[in-house]
Amino acid sequence: MILEVNDVSKVYKSVNRSLTVLDEVNFVVEKGETVAIVGASGSGKTTLLGLCAGLDVSSFGNINLAGHNLNNKTENEKASIRNKHIGFIFQNFQLLPTLTALENVMLPLELQDRAKEAGPKAKELLERVGLGDRMDHYPNQLSGGEQQRVSLARAFSNTPEILFADEPTGNLDDETSVVVEKLLFDLNKEHNTTLVIVTHDMELAQKTSRIIRLKGGKIISDEKVNA
């Protein structure tokens, strides 16, 4: 088991009222599993992803990630967990605009003080995603598909145990989406990484081994996908 979500709720409180975005969510993700969390806009998917990855704090319940209870960790401890165990892919790519493609990919390893191996590993990954000739380009010199491929390379650079992807093809055209999806699943397989994808794209979801459906902050179904 790599991820365990126990009775997790997220409530936003304002002066007059409180809004429950997630309501007593429970599930477990095993090592090597690929999971899609699907649902309509506002169903709580992204909030759930933020909580699982330790980017946010739940109002109630516990989250266990790679053997760490996120609830009793400080912000700095959670940062360290993210750096060692987690990889991210975002809908908006989220590359650092002031870093070249190569530097963006090197960054997670550098943060682990593994600067020496960062360069070769980043180059290898960029070659793998087909950007061997664009390493010194800045994000704004790359197309959307290329940026997301850099993002994929970065996500795998620290050999994470679990990868969280938030609508990874949401900003891409169909043709590019196909390339990125293929790279995502191939790399995942090669690195034997657990994959949690948040998406409303059912076609993408069907490519995972399990689909969790959210509606109004609750899990309405949790099914295995037949390959």
Added chain:
Amino acid sequence: MKLGLLLKNAFRDSRRDRSKLVLFMSSIVLGVAALVAINSFNYNLVNDIDNQAKSLLGADLVFESNKPFQEDWIKVMDSIPAEKASEVALLSMAYLPQQSQSQFVRIKALGGGFPFYGKLLTEPENVDFQKEKTALVDDGMMLQYSAEIGDSIKLGQETFVIGGRLKNAFGSVDLGSGFAPTVYIGRESLAATELIQPGSLVDYSIFLKTADDFNPDEWRDSKRDDFRDNGMRIQTVEGQKENLQQAFSSLNNFLNLIALVSLLLACIGVASSVLIYVKNKVKSIAIFRCLGMNGNEAFLIYFIQIFVLSLVSVLIGAAIGSGIQMLLPIVFDSFLPYEVDMNMSWRAIGEGILVGSVITLLFALVPLIRIRNISPLRTLRSSYEEEQGKFDRLEWGIYALIILSIFGFLWSLTGNIKDAGMFTGGLLVAFGILFGVAKLITFIVRKFFPRNWNFIFRQGLSNLYRPNNQTRTLIVSIGLGTAILTTLFIIQGLILGNVGAMGAGNQANTILFGIETKQKDELAEITRNYDMPLMQETPIITMDLYGWKGKTKQEWLADTTRTARRWAINREARVSYADSISKNDKIIAGEYTSRVEPGDSVFVSLGESWARSLDVDLGDEIVWNVQGALIKTYVGSLREINFRSMDTRFFILFPLGVLEEAPQFHVLVTKTPDAETTAAYRNEVVQKFPNVSIIDLGSILVTLNDILSKLSYAIQFMAGFSILIGLIVLISSLFLSKYQRINESVLMRTLGAVKKQILRINMVEYGLLGALSSLTGIFIALLSSFLLVKFVFELEFAISWLPILVIFILVTLITILIGLANSREVVNKPPLEILRNNG
């Protein structure tokens, strides 16, 4: 994370955005430059005072008194093995017969080889003015009246030949030389002038050049109190150094204050630039955090960037400051008694770098430490905002450190904890007002938003409160700059205005003094012949304090528990008598006695401040020594004296019936209608009564204007730094705000807004910001100058609104112009190009 990696990331992160911080750097550069320039100048000045003090004093020991030295004391001085010289100085009228002109002068009658160190600069060189009937006349005065060497000058009853021009006013910081130029004559020739009479204002000096093995300071320390108790002063080279350093430290403190305010203004720019820089970096910071960097590491990446840029800016500032100090002697030329050699002052540079770095970094830290709290969640939700208003102990700690460091700097500058506290408090109040106004404006505009107004105006107005608005930053930076400038203008105008008002209306403008009793009536007749009023005819009797409250002066001086101030005890009293007090004075305690009969107790009226200094109150006994005769009096009333009138005023006023027979001289106060009448009247009086001196307000005003204009030139030079920094802060704030607004402006253009519309929206926004900031700044200036004028300068507060209106319009216009200049990029380039460049 290792330091190397932090440095690498700091370098990488900054490389595409460094140009955005160039303006931020330039404001630090100027602030530090001002500080270093002023401090270098000061240290060079102090250094030169050290080197030149001996030639400024001209002797090793100088004795000064306003009475002739008595034999006993001369014996004490003669016991010192030394070469000796003496001088008698007095104010009097001089008459130039060839030019038919008269002038109020300071006569210095010199005997002996003074100065022993340094020399009088004369033309021709080494004029022997001590030989019979020769005078050395101030060069400025000779130029003014077109007098030549060989012409005559009449002083009192004696006529002298002008033997040379005096090129420098020796040994003093002589701002008043235009008002009373110096004329040197020989000591032996003074008697023939017959100018020294009872009541004349005379200064006596004896100069000694001591042997090398004699220590003047030790000798002074052992004798100083004895001499002081008898109304004499002893000056040594060391003492002269201290006096000069003190005189210049006031000027330097003032200039340093302006430099500090400039630096603070620059720091506002720093804080706002860094704030916007950080805002632009939020996305990157969230990614760093998401990839596992903790808050402190993210903070350090940006801290390193700002630290390096600050250090570079501070160093450039220090280098420029060292260059500017070379200009300062030119600016302050008219104040300096000697030429200042300018050398590199490492101490000033070190201090400038230290103060500049500390203050800059503290101000930059305020926005920087907020980085620690930027959530990685922003990678998922761009609209995510951190909890606002959360109490951050560290942030408040930094605010406290900023206040403490400003206070500490001011304390070290002024050496006075109270002044430092008051100035720091004043700054806090100014900041408070500006922040308050900014908050109030955003609240009011939001609350009472005019929804029916046209689009352009609504859009410009709503920019004042929308996210990423510049209202607070701009109101504080523009407001503070305006406040400093306006305060300088108001104070300068008020001082000149108050002095000018002394001669206005029916106020007196001419005083004649040193009139002997026998000359009184004829002089009154001459005055009436010119159709001029006799506004006051006052007798003056000089006397010494013999004792008070049952003890003699000597007993009091020996009493260690005495509370009376030494200046009040030793002062030679100039006393008058009258049946009523002056219309300008006010009785604040007791009653004024108009006349006493022989045998009655004598009740005198004292100026309140003098009574306080002597620590006497109503009913206390005071005994006077009136040229040998003792007169016992009692304090009958206390008066508040108005020092702003041109009339004569006296700390001590006797009733009629006591002093009428005592040796006395008279003062006549009148009003001349114009400069021509003044000149004619003055010439007639000087020719008939050479011993009578005339002071006219016109010449005082000319001198005062001259001094003030020199001062204001110096102040404006320094204020120039503030203005320049203010402008740079303004430009950098607006320049950086461009990046905040660019997306919405581009979107508006995409949706079809034309160039004119976008420019108009910006014009409304920046016009409002400029107007509101300058108005708030002007309000603060009015408040601070009112307090300064009332409690420091003690003048009447009256405002000339025209310069203020000009400042208001100028500041508003500059803000609009810079705002519009910034919008040019948005309106002149295709939207897509801008979006790509800022993507």
